[in-house]
């Protein structure tokens with residue numbers, strides 16, 4: 001019999017993250033992971049190539065260039081920025097650094113499906129607050145706070161529901177949370193949102209700290225509108241009082257050199273971001289209109305995907321299978337407690353057309 005070290009308690013209770021499906025052979029379209037419809041920013045490809053000759057060198061462990069560029073673009077303080085191997089890493093650090101095993105991490109019923117995983121990996125307990133019409137509900141969140149709550153994870157806009165909690169509601173949540181509870185605002189899709197009173201949570205990080213309660217962290221990613229999911233770069237805006245802790249815990253060279261160079265170049269290319277945003281909403285409107293015309297129940301979102309309610313779990317499964325047979329991979333939202341829905345990323349025109357053609361031939 002083989003012997004083996006025993007995994008830390010609780011780890012085998014984790015249901016593994018279900019990634020968006022894809023397939024290497026044949027002509028297929030991947031609309032299952034909310035990736036950039038227009039591919040990577042060309043400037044990022046070039047920048048990553050340029051560092052290829054120096055791959056024997058470790059990257060800049062403090063990501064100085066990228067942090068300074070982010071600070072300039074967003075008019076924020078570079079000293080309070082942490083860069084991670086994807087925003088997943090920053091989210092994980094937020095829970096790892098500010099909880100003890102057995103503590104509770106609060107999230108919403110249909111929040112990002114990685115939240116319960118990263119929570120359990122730290123030995124903590126995920127607690128889900130009910131939502132209101134697929135939108136986070138501040139009163140429900142506050143009612144779910146217990147003595148053991150240490151962190152609240154809130155994606156705004158959320159994936160997979162694509163809904164947004166208005167800034168004044170996020171502020172109210174922060175004000176009514178006990179001050180020792182860390183509110184993490186995950187802005188993975190922030191750049192898609194076009195609303196005057198929305199800054200993804202940046203101002204709240206500073207406001208909270210200025211008011212004497214340094215309990216808000218905001219995260220962002222280069223994986224979505226910047227088109228760099230394969231590079232793995234995300235960042236967090238963290239109160240001065242907390243960033244030292246997170247920097248102690250993160251790996252010394254957690255973000256690789258081509259990724260740092262690519263992200264910095266992509267950031268400088270706001271024209272690409274704008275083009276991606278415009279394409280996204282134009283094609284979201286086109287898809288929604290065509291699908292509704294065929295009687296589909298569609299929810300447009302503030303991010304780069306739509307949700308379709310197929311009414312029953314069987315019909316959702318049949319729709320996923322039908323799309324897959326047509327070479328189009330879309331996403332089941334069953335792991336976010338939405339088993340009758342599917343999520344479809346807004347892709348390039350050709351991919352969206354392939355999806356529409358398959359949807360229109362679905363008659364289950």
Ligand SMILES: Cc1ncc(COP(=O)(O)O)c(C=O)c1O
Nearest residue numbers: 086087088155159188221223234
């Ligand atoms: C809400 C949300 N947060 C975080 C992430 C993780 O992004 P990253 O690629 O930066 O790790 C995703 C990716 O799908 C997401 O949807």
